[in-house]
Amino acid sequence: MLVLSRQRDETIMIGDEIEITVVDxxxxxxxxxxxxxxxxxxxxxxxxxxxxxxNQQAARIAREDVTALGSSISPGPAKLRSESRSRLASAAPPIQTTTARAADGTRFA
Structure with a gap:
């Protein structure tokens, strides 16, 4: 431990960024x-x-707590999941595609 003596209004520097000043x-x-x-x-x-x-106490989660949390979360019914997927698909506008043709009407490959 470094021990320094300082009087009021004198400062100690720690590195380039930290100043400690004796205020009173x-x-x-x-x-x-x-x-x-x-x-x-x-x-x-x-x-x-x-x-x-x-912080240490918050980090100590008992295994039973994690198990209880996992068992309290249940996925929604499969029917609802598939319905929401089809609703999302139907909400998107259809993609318009066209086939490029030459001036004489033949299709480009």
């Missing part, structure tokens, strides 16, 4: 200002750990 010092409290790109998440450690715990 009152008693045993230090207020820091952090300037970082938006792609870098900046959180207090206790908030970061709470987010991490919630």
């Amino acid at each position: 010092i009152r008693g045993d409290k230090v207020r820091l200002g952090i300037t970082a790109p938006t792609r870098i998440a900046v959180h207090r450690k206790e908030v970061y750990e709470a987010i991490r715990r919630e």
Whole structure:
């Protein structure tokens, strides 16, 4: 761990993009200002750990939950599926085709 001493309004750089500035010092409290790109998440450690715990808990899906979810989803009746396909096919306008002919009436190959 790197330990640095800074006074009010002094800054620490982390790489080229992150600045940490000592904004205020009152008693045993230090207020820091952090300037970082938006792609870098900046959180207090206790908030970061709470987010991490919630993400881990959300990722732990029990096998029974997945099985229950799968059994609760049922496909529609086959008749309805085939009817919707034929409705989609009939909704499209017919394609007009023509045969090219030469001036004397013979068809082009």
